Amino acid sequence: MVRQPWDVECPDAPVRLFCLPWAGGSAVVYQRSWPRALAPDIDVHAVELPGRGMEFGEPLVRRAEPLLDLLAARVAPLVDRPYAIFGHSMGAMLGLELTRRLVAAGHPEPIRMFLSGSGVPGRRPRSAERPLHELPENEFREWLRRTGGTPAEVFDNPELLDMVSPLLRADFELCDAYRYTPAAPFGCPVTAIGGDNDPYVPVASLAEWAEVTTGPFDRLVLTGGHFAFQEHLERVHAFVGAALRSAVRGLTH
Structure with a gap:
């Protein structure tokens, strides 16, 4: 693997x-700042997705299912040591389901979960509008521009936008096809993180994550929209x- 600066x-x-x-998104959105900010006593692994x-x-x-x-x-x-999960938006859903798989396979629960930019996935009624991944390309790109989740420089580079668009469509299709199934709650602490002006995830919906744990639950509400974190x-x-x-200190006492 090529080392990055x-x-x-x-x-x-x-x-x-x-x-x-x-x-x-990709692993690089975390790699550029999270490992350095949390070193030396937290080992950050940014999980890469195919493509x-x-x-x-x-x-x-x-x-x-196949991705998980x-x-x-x-x-x-x-x-093989205490671990934690952080996921934003689609990553919150992947974090929840990845943890379920790990626990079902006999691994310990995480010591904490941080779930950002999402309520419990699949809780919201599905929109009657056409799914995002099915929009004509010009409408899809205009939606991306309006929502602000795609860096502005991507829209200034047609070749880069041509690369990003299929990736986003695939991810939106995955999210649209996903169906949440209630399961036995975890016992680990869970923190829900969100923006106070997120047009897709109202602050009230962050409280839904309390149902996935019998342990402590809290919220971190930030000023901003969907990418407030x-x-x-x-x-x-x-x-x-x-x-x-x-x-970690609690584990050693």
């Missing part, structure tokens, strides 16, 4: 944090770091 490895850290990207980053050229996956099978196989060997990275890093360090 922002890479920070903490193989002896007492806890690992697995970070899952949102629709259209992007170091997985560029691999077939895109349009259904949750793949991710679970990759992550399972790394949960990106606008407040220093605060999020500090919150996540403090929570995980406290959890």
